[in-house]
Amino acid sequence: MNNHEERVDVVIIGSGASGAAVAWSLADTRMRILCLEQGEWTKPNEYPSTTRDWETRHFTEFSISPNRRARDTDYPINERNSPIAIANFNGVGGGTILYNAHFPRFHPSDFRVRTLDGVADDWPIDYETLEPYYDENDRMMGVSGLAGDPAYPPKLELMKPVPLGKAGQTLGKGFNEMGWHWWPSDAAVATEPYDGRAQCINLSACTSGCAQGAKASTDVTYWPHAVRAGVELRTRARVSQIIADENDMATGVVYFDEEGVEHFQPAEVVILACNGVGTPRVLLNSTSGRFPNGLANRSGLVGKNLMFHPYASIQGIFDQPLDGPRGPGVCIWSQEFYETDLSRGHVRGFTYEINRGRGPVSTAYTGVFSGRIPWGKEHHHHYRGMVDRMTGMVAICEDLPEETNTVTIDDELVDSDGIPCPKIDYTLSENSRKMLDFSVERATEVLKAAGAHDIISEAPIAGGGWHLMGTARMGTDPERSVVNEWGRSHDVRNLFIVDGSLFVTSSGVNPTRTIGALALYVADSMKKRLATLFD
Amino acid sequence: MTDSLIAADRFDPQLRVTLAALLDTMIPANGEYKTPSAGTDDIVNDVIRSLHDDASTTLEEFLTRLNDQARTRFEDLDLDSRWQVFTEIQHLEAQALRALSAVLLQCYYRNDDVLKSLGMDARAPFPIGNEVEQGDWSLLDPVKARGSFYREV
Numbered sequence: 001m002n003n004h005e006e007r008v009d010v011v012i013i014g015s016g017a018s019g020a021a022v023a024w025s026l027a028d029t030r031m032r033i034l035c036l037e038q039g040e041w042t043k044p045n046e047y048p049s050t051t052r053d054w055e056t057r058h059f060t061e062f063s064i065s066p067n068r069r070a071r072d073t074d075y076p077i078n079e080r081n082s083p084i085a086i087a088n089f090n091g092v093g094g095g096t097i098l099y100n101a102h103f104p105r106f107h108p109s110d111f112r113v114r115t116l117d118g119v120a121d122d123w124p125i126d127y128e129t130l131e132p133y134y135d136e137n138d139r140m141m142g143v144s145g146l147a148g149d150p151a152y153p154p155k156l157e158l159m160k161p162v163p164l165g166k167a168g169q170t171l172g173k174g175f176n177e178m179g180w181h182w183w184p185s186d187a188a189v190a191t192e193p194y195d196g197r198a199q200c201i202n203l204s205a206c207t208s209g210c211a212q213g214a215k216a217s218t219d220v221t222y223w224p225h226a227v228r229a230g231v232e233l234r235t236r237a238r239v240s241q242i243i244a245d246e247n248d249m250a251t252g253v254v255y256f257d258e259e260g261v262e263h264f265q266p267a268e269v270v271i272l273a274c275n276g277v278g279t280p281r282v283l284l285n286s287t288s289g290r291f292p293n294g295l296a297n298r299s300g301l302v303g304k305n306l307m308f309h310p311y312a313s314i315q316g317i318f319d320q321p322l323d324g325p326r327g328p329g330v331c332i333w334s335q336e337f338y339e340t341d342l343s344r345g346h347v348r349g350f351t352y353e354i355n356r357g358r359g360p361v362s363t364a365y366t367g368v369f370s371g372r373i374p375w376g377k378e379h380h381h382h383y384r385g386m387v388d389r390m391t392g393m394v395a396i397c398e399d400l401p402e403e404t405n406t407v408t409i410d411d412e413l414v415d416s417d418g419i420p421c422p423k424i425d426y427t428l429s430e431n432s433r434k435m436l437d438f439s440v441e442r443a444t445e446v447l448k449a450a451g452a453h454d455i456i457s458e459a460p461i462a463g464g465g466w467h468l469m470g471t472a473r474m475g476t477d478p479e480r481s482v483v484n485e486w487g488r489s490h491d492v493r494n495l496f497i498v499d500g501s502l503f504v505t506s507s508g509v510n511p512t513r514t515i516g517a518l519a520l521y522v523a524d525s526m527k528k529r530l531a532t533l534f535d
Numbered sequence: 536m537t538d539s540l541i542a543a544d545r546f547d548p549q550l551r552v553t554l555a556a557l558l559d560t561m562i563p564a565n566g567e568y569k570t571p572s573a574g575t576d577d578i579v580n581d582v583i584r585s586l587h588d589d590a591s592t593t594l595e596e597f598l599t600r601l602n603d604q605a606r607t608r609f610e611d612l613d614l615d616s617r618w619q620v621f622t623e624i625q626h627l628e629a630q631a632l633r634a635l636s637a638v639l640l641q642c643y644y645r646n647d648d649v650l651k652s653l654g655m656d657a658r659a660p661f662p663i664g665n666e667v668e669q670g671d672w673s674l675l676d677p678v679k680a681r682g683s684f685y686r687e688v
Contacts, residue, residue, distance in 0.1 A: 047661075052658065111688070201665070202665040360650065364644050376560070379561070387653060
């Protein structure tokens with residue numbers, strides 16, 4: 001290979017929630033740090049909310065599905081053997097560009113699933129270990145919320161919560177009627193000017209990028225600080241493999257630039273931050289004589305234990321006008337059914353997240369394709385019975401790890417650089433199926449209590465593979481985990497993983513806040529051991 | 536020229552008339568709500584522009600079959616007969632009609648006149664944004680009264 005780049009101390013692969021956090025944290029070591037990102041910087045003035053057809057662009061060029069979006073910077077994924085399709089974004093900020101900014105923490109119990117409920121495994125770390133990193137990540141991202149949520153231990157309060165709006169009040173009354181918990185959601189949304197970012201103005205389009213900059217995507221949170229501190233972020237640099245030597249040490253990475261030219265980037269330390277599908281893809285593509293089954297894969301667990309959060313969507317139609325899509329997508333949540341109660345027919349639990357309402361096109365899709373809005377003369381009358389009158393929730397269900405749910409390398413599929421692509425094999429477990437059904441039944445009750453006269457549900461949400469976890473799990477036993485309790489590969493001592501692949505269990509909440517905290521924790525663990533990092 | 540503009544340029548002019556009649560059947564104008572027909576030029580053009588080459592060809596083939604089902608040109612039928620043929624084709628051509636429906640709904644419900652008839656601002660959300668009421672925070676009082684219930688470890 002002709003393009004042998006200048007050696008760096010640390011190369012980070014991926015610039016999303018974890019890559020950004022670890023880059024920023026390590027910057028104070030004054031090491032030479034390079035982040036390779038296969039995508040580009042997004043321009044806020046190109047986000048759909050800056051245009052009239054904001055809603056339809058969300059389904060095409062800003063789709064959460066890489067297969068539908070199909071940009072040059074995306075890689076295709078074979079997901080035919082999964083009832084849940086992958087969602088991601090490839091660019092500076094990663095998945096945070098298109099996430100909804102729901103920002104819950106794990107609970108203390110989420111780290112002790114085996115001890116408490118006799119399923120899956122305990123994490124090698126606990127809530128107390130991560131708590132200071134949660135706080136640090138919160139300060140960097142900017143979190144709004146209301147202190148005192150009885151479902152959580154006390155936590156740092158930063159900005160006032162997002163508005164309840166008509167949807168939050170309507171469903172809050174419903175939850176009160178049932179005697180169930182609810183609380184304003186913690187949101188990675190600036191409700192007041194924060195760290196150079198403007199406050200939320202209720203654009204309605206969080207999940208296709210925030211033109212206002214109020215939503216905490218890492219391109220506007222961590223990265224400006226990391227770049228100012230000296231980190232180099234190289235875009236359109238798609239890593240194909242990590243190279244290791246005869247001593248089982250990584251020597252650097254191979255990547256393709258925008259022109260398709262191959263480069264070798266030497267590095268003393270390699271950090272993977274590519275999410276629960278991208279990280280096993282790179283490792284499984286990095287085969288050699290010493291690692292015939294993929295780098296850092298002597299446990300055989302790279303790519304196994306893939307966890308999504310199976311989601312249910314339960315929406316009600318009300319008589320009175322509500323907010324429509326206006327507002328941040330985040331509103332209120334309920335954790336009434338979060339912890340295990342075996343009388344419900346399943347182990348572990350879920351969170352309800354209330355998502356305000358839908359725009360005019362989404363309302364039409366929902367109404368027509370569910371048979372509620374007919375064609376012909378009656379179309380307008382029935383449409384008016386739904387538009388701005390829908391609100392509801394999703395149930396985000398804890399998925400338990402199973403080695404049969406996998407990310408492997410597809411035999412045929414390659415990206416535009418010829419790099420083999422991931423294949424997903426995933427089966428919804430019986431426990432998840434029961435949990436989804438239970439969540440739909442209870443949500444139907446609370447929506448009716450709130451005044452809904454019609455309920456529409458989907459479970460699982462077919463396109464809802466937002467959260468990709470567990471495919472390079474952490475643990476103390478090299479036979480049962482890929483990295484140790486501070487993110488270092490058991491097999492390759494200068495290789496670290498900081499993304500959702502690390503997760504031992506999935507919890508019943510969105511993972512991004514925990515991914516950021518974990519990345520900061522791994523970075524801090526590295527900094528504390530710099531003199532003995534590879535011992 | 537983008538793919539979609541090329542597709543619009545090539546779309547068969549006679550089948551364009553058929554398409555307009557079909558869209559008008561699916562979403563007719565409504566005087567009470569002051570909503571336009573989906574068969575108006577603006578919306579038909581938007582539908583055709585929103586199709587790429589493959590989808591455009593598929594739609595032309597579908598419209599040809601619609602005319603076959605009508606045993607004449609669909610647009611030459613009276614309104615009741617159009618509805619009857621449309622009802623038949625819904626069962627026979629569910630997949631093709633679903634694809635067309637998705638494009639139609641996308642184009643119809645982003646049309647300025649339609650949005651105005653719904654009382655909505657026909658504008659980009661940014662930079663003006665939207666008003667959302669803060670709401671009554673005292674609704675949380677019963678939740679607060681219940682006290683902490685997270686699981687201790």
